[in-house]
Amino acid sequence: xxxxxxxxxxxxxxxxxxxxxxxxxxxxxxxxxxxxxxxxxxxxxxxxxxxxxxxxxxxxxxxxxxxxxxxxxxxxxxxxxxxxxxxxxxxxxxxxxxxxxxxxxxxxxxxxxxxxxxxxxxxxxxxxxxxxxxxxxxxxxxxxxxxxxxxxxxxxxxxxxxxxxxxxxxxxxxxxxxxxxxxxxxxxxxxxxxxxxxxxxxxxxxxxxxxxxxxxxxxxxxxxxxxxxxxxxxxxxxxxxxxxxxxxxxxxxxxxxxxxxxxxxxxxxxxxxxxxxxxxxxxxxxxxxxxxxxxxxxxxxxxxxxx
DNA sequence: AAGACGAAAGTGGTTGA
DNA sequence: TCAACAACTTTCGTCTT
Numbered sequence: 001x002x003x004x005x006x007x008x009x010x011x012x013x014x015x016x017x018x019x020x021x022x023x024x025x026x027x028x029x030x031x032x033x034x035x036x037x038x039x040x041x042x043x044x045x046x047x048x049x050x051x052x053x054x055x056x057x058x059x060x061x062x063x064x065x066x067x068x069x070x071x072x073x074x075x076x077x078x079x080x081x082x083x084x085x086x087x088x089x090x091x092x093x094x095x096x097x098x099x100x101x102x103x104x105x106x107x108x109x110x111x112x113x114x115x116x117x118x119x120x121x122x123x124x125x126x127x128x129x130x131x132x133x134x135x136x137x138x139x140x141x142x143x144x145x146x147x148x149x150x151x152x153x154x155x156x157x158x159x160x161x162x163x164x165x166x167x168x169x170x171x172x173x174x175x176x177x178x179x180x181x182x183x184x185x186x187x188x189x190x191x192x193x194x195x196x197x198x199x200x201x202x203x204x205x206x207x208x209x210x211x212x213x214x215x216x217x218x219x220x221x222x223x224x225x226x227x228x229x230x231x232x233x234x235x236x237x238x239x240x241x242x243x244x245x246x247x248x249x250x251x252x253x254x255x256x257x258x259x260x261x262x263x264x265x266x267x268x269x270x271x272x273x274x275x276x277x278x279x280x281x282x283x284x285x286x287x288x289x290x291x292x293x294x295x296x297x298x299x300x301x302x303x304x305x306x307x
Numbered sequence: 308a309a310g311a312c313g314a315a316a317g318t319g320g321t322t323g324a
Numbered sequence: 325t326c327a328a329c330a331a332c333t334t335t336c337g338t339c340t341t
Binding site for chain 3: 315316320321
């Protein structure tokens, strides 16, 4: 297996390693560098604990979701004091004190923020990869001093939102807002600010990414989903999508395709799960009918019903 | 009676001077 | 910093099933 250290596309060394999918992805340009990777479990067997100690070559995985990336040194607790004489004992306490002092405001802030992030992420059932990315973004933001003057929570929410977008598992601002208790516009503001300051480029979110989630909460069939994506595709080619809110488009496509497949949902229902109003769905829906001449499909259904 | 449709006025955010 | 502007929402009345 070739061992990749740099992204062949943009040269970045900022690679993202997704254990579940077995992929390596470039965090900067999104290129999937290596997929279908082999097996990452240890290749030896442990017959007793000593054996394992000897053969283990690495420590715990490095992660951004721990405030010190899982690599800090801990000076132990009292239980480990057993057997230390008076001199050593004093030394031990001095070291503890220092450690405490060293953990500056930044680190304490990070600790708190990452706890909050974990909470929100699990509330939204976000995959680990997104949480990781979000933690990375937040860490960078703290290091650049971008949190100053903003509430920690809002930056956390902004980082999460950005991470979702990057990983193409978009959650709407509304959902983030509900989960974090931060106002929607506040999240949007910090999100824009942080991404701009950190120079993170975010691709405009793709309506297709919303389809699966909306469809499942509406209990629509896989066929309907496929059709909706097909419609979306056509809509994009007809330039109906630029400038419009992606959720509106996704919702309208789903609505139409549900209609075609005879799994009718009311505009209200679709509007609710998509977080837009019926009116928006209607507007998009009308455009879709006009530009993609789907009328014939709809009419066919109606005729079939009459028979 | 519920859902679909459309008009009109209001809202928050972006853009360009 | 302010005004114009586009997208979207809210509200409400009417039509259709």
